[in-house]
Amino acid sequence: MINNIELISQSALRIKYDNKIIYFDPYLLNNKYNQDADYIFITHSHYDHFSNDDIMCIKKDSTKIVIPYDLEEKVKNIGFNEDNILVVDVNNNYNIDFIKFSTVPAYNINKDFHKKEYHWVGYIINLDNVIYVAGDTDNIDEIRNIKCDIACVPIGGVYTMDVLEASELIKSIKPSIVIPIHYKTIVGTVEDAYRFKKLLEGITDVKVLME
Numbered sequence: 001m002i003n004n005i006e007l008i009s010q011s012a013l014r015i016k017y018d019n020k021i022i023y024f025d026p027y028l029l030n031n032k033y034n035q036d037a038d039y040i041f042i043t044h045s046h047y048d049h050f051s052n053d054d055i056m057c058i059k060k061d062s063t064k065i066v067i068p069y070d071l072e073e074k075v076k077n078i079g080f081n082e083d084n085i086l087v088v089d090v091n092n093n094y095n096i097d098f099i100k101f102s103t104v105p106a107y108n109i110n111k112d113f114h115k116k117e118y119h120w121v122g123y124i125i126n127l128d129n130v131i132y133v134a135g136d137t138d139n140i141d142e143i144r145n146i147k148c149d150i151a152c153v154p155i156g157g158v159y160t161m162d163v164l165e166a167s168e169l170i171k172s173i174k175p176s177i178v179i180p181i182h183y184k185t186i187v188g189t190v191e192d193a194y195r196f197k198k199l200l201e202g203i204t205d206v207k208v209l210m211e
Contacts, residue, residue, distance in 0.1 A: 007209035010185040043135030044120035101125040106135035156188025
């Protein structure tokens with residue numbers, strides 16, 4: 001499965017599965033892909049996670065999009081048919097076609113960038129392997145018992161967990177593979193990704209996908 005996951009920039013993940021293309025938070029795709037998205041999952045409305053330009057680049061008529069409640073009107077305004085929009089809230093289970101997934105909270109504890117009351121989300125998606133895409137979050141109580149095979153967690157700090165905080169979360173949930181995200185583009189460095197990897201040596205397999 002890991003060979004079918006690409007981290008393009010920031011938290012922009014592209015996953016190939018069962019002849020379908022699934023994106024999470026497409027951003028700075030730089031026209032690398034065009035009109036190939038079957039599904040787009042958005043964790044929250046900040047510009048580096050919900051990017052109109054990037055969504056329009058990969059959107060086709062049949063593309064389905066999964067969004068928190070505060071983005072419904074925006075995705076309608078950029079041309080998504082209501083039948084292709086799934087609005088989600090935290091702590092729920094969903095199906096979209098063949099994809100089963102659930103939502104978990106994503107928020108900050110001691111800063112105001114991502115407030116709990118916004119109901120922004122992380123996703124736990126079952127694609128043979130269970131993949132957790134955290135969104136922008138701190139190491140909050142609600143995610144410390146997540147069960148997953150692959151975890152994609154932010155490490156950049158400032159707006160999210162930093163390297164140390166993210167490593168403590170991973171020690172708690174113990175996935176087989178971890179992909180650090182949310183670094184290099186705005187805050188955080190490639191060196192941070194390798195420091196994160198070193199902190200988890202002998203605990204889990206950290207795959208640094210963005211150099």
